Amino acid sequence: xxxxxxxxxxxxxxxxxxxxxxxxxxxxxxxxxxxxxxxxxxxxxxxxxxxxxxxxxxxxxxxxxxxxxxxxxxxxxxxxxxxxxxxxxxxxxxxxxxxxxxxxxxxxxxxxxxxxxxxxxxxxxxxxxxxxxxxxxxxxxxxxxxxxxxxxxxxxxxxxxxxxxxxxxxxxxxxxxxxxxxxxxxxxxxxxxxxxxxxxxxxxxxxxxxxxxxxxxxxxxxxxxxxxxxxxxxxxxxxxxxxxxx
Amino acid sequence: xxxxxxxxxxxxxxxxxxxxxxxxxxxxxxxxxxxxxxxxxxxxxxxxxxxxxxxxxxxxxxxxxxxxxxxxxxxxxxxxxxxx
Numbered sequence: 381x382x383x384x385x386x387x388x389x390x391x392x393x394x395x396x397x398x399x400x401x402x403x404x405x406x407x408x409x410x411x412x413x414x415x416x417x418x419x420x421x422x423x424x425x426x427x428x429x430x431x432x433x434x435x436x437x438x439x440x441x442x443x444x445x446x447x448x449x450x451x452x453x454x455x456x457x458x459x460x461x462x463x464x465x466x467x468x469x470x471x472x473x474x475x476x477x478x479x480x481x482x483x484x485x486x487x488x489x490x491x492x493x494x495x496x497x498x499x500x501x502x503x504x505x506x507x508x509x510x511x512x513x514x515x516x517x518x519x520x521x522x523x524x525x526x527x528x529x530x531x532x533x534x535x536x537x538x539x540x541x542x543x544x545x546x547x548x549x550x551x552x553x554x555x556x557x558x559x560x561x562x563x564x565x566x567x568x569x570x571x572x573x574x575x576x577x578x579x580x581x582x583x584x585x586x587x588x589x590x591x592x593x594x595x596x597x598x599x600x601x602x603x604x605x606x607x608x609x610x611x612x613x614x615x616x617x618x619x620x621x622x623x624x625x626x
Numbered sequence: 627x628x629x630x631x632x633x634x635x636x637x638x639x640x641x642x643x644x645x646x647x648x649x650x651x652x653x654x655x656x657x658x659x660x661x662x663x664x665x666x667x668x669x670x671x672x673x674x675x676x677x678x679x680x681x682x683x684x685x686x687x688x689x690x691x692x693x694x695x696x697x698x699x700x701x702x703x704x705x706x707x708x709x710x
Contacts, residue, residue, distance in 0.1 A: 387642035424639035482638045485650035485666035620632045
C-alpha cells in the first residue's frame with residue numbers, strides 16, 4: 381500500500397437505518413470528504429457521553445466501494461457499550477465520530493483476482509458481503525465460494541440478497557447451522573470441518589485467496605483447518621471479532 | 627478462553643495515527659522467533675491499552691494506549707519492520 385495521510389476522526393451523519401435481523405441493523409452514513417474504501421476494510425466509531433467518557437469500537441464496512449453511501453452492519457451485543465446505542469437508539473440525522481477506512485490486509489478488489497474462498501462465522505459475513513457486492517457491481521466472474529456458519533436461522537443476514545447473487549457465474553454460497561436449522565433444511569447442520577471445506581472448494585491446488593471473519597474461536601478453528609488442509613498460510617487473511625465486540 | 631484476544635486489524639486505527647503506511651499490511655520480523663508476519667495477523671489483547679503479540683511465539687510486539695489526549699506507543703523486539 382502506498383503512503384497516505386494519517387487517519388483522522390470525522391463526523392458521520394446517519395442517512396437511514398434498516399433492520400437485517402432482530403439483532404442486526406445496517407446504518408447508512410454520510411461522511412464528508414470520504415475518499416472511498418476497499419472491500420473488506422473497517423472503520424472505528426467513537427461515542428462520547430455527556431460526562432466526557434468515550435467508548436470506541438471497530439465495525440466492518442458492508443457496502444461496495446461503488447455504492448454512494450457508506451454502510452455498516454452492526455450486531456447487538458448484550459451488555460455492550462456501543463452496539464446497543466447503534467442498534468436500538470440511532471435515528472436518521474444523528475451524528476457520531478468515525479475514523480477510516482482502515483486495513484489493507486483484510487481487503488480485496490477484483491484486480492486481485494482469485495479464486496475467492498470466503499468463510500464467515502455469524503456477522504463475520506459483513507466485510508465479505510462488501511467483497512461480494514463489489515464483485516457484483518463490477519460484473520466480475522472471479523470464482524467465489526462462500527460458507528456462512530450461523531447458530532440458527534435468526535442469525536442469518538443478507539439471505540435474500542445472497543440468494544439473488546448466487547446464480548451469477550462462478551459464485552456459490554453455502555450455509556451451515558450449528559444449533560437450529562430452518563424447517564425442512566437438508567443442508568449442513570454442524571460446525572465447519574475439513575470435509576465441509578473439501579466439498580466447498582476450491583482446494584489448495586487452486587491457490588485461492590481465503591478470507592475468514594468471525595468470532596475469534598471460529599477464525600482460529602477455520603484457519604487451522606485451512607492450514608492443515610494444505611492452504612498457503614500467507615494466502616489466508618483473518619479478522620477476529622473477539623468474544624463479543626461490544 | 628482463547629476468545630479473549632482479537633488481532634492487529636483492531637489496533638490499526640490507533641496505529642494509523644502514527645503511521646503514514648497501512649498498519650495491517652506492515653510486516654514485522656520477530657526478534658524472539660525470527661518469523662515475519664503482517665501486523666494484522668498479530669494477536670491483540672485489550673486491557674487498559676492494547677498489547678500486540680507475535681502470532682508465532684507470543685512475544686510482545688507493540689503496546690499502545692490512550693492516556694487522556696495522548697496516544698503512547700512502545701514498539702519492541704523486531705529485527706525489522708517493513709511496509710509492502
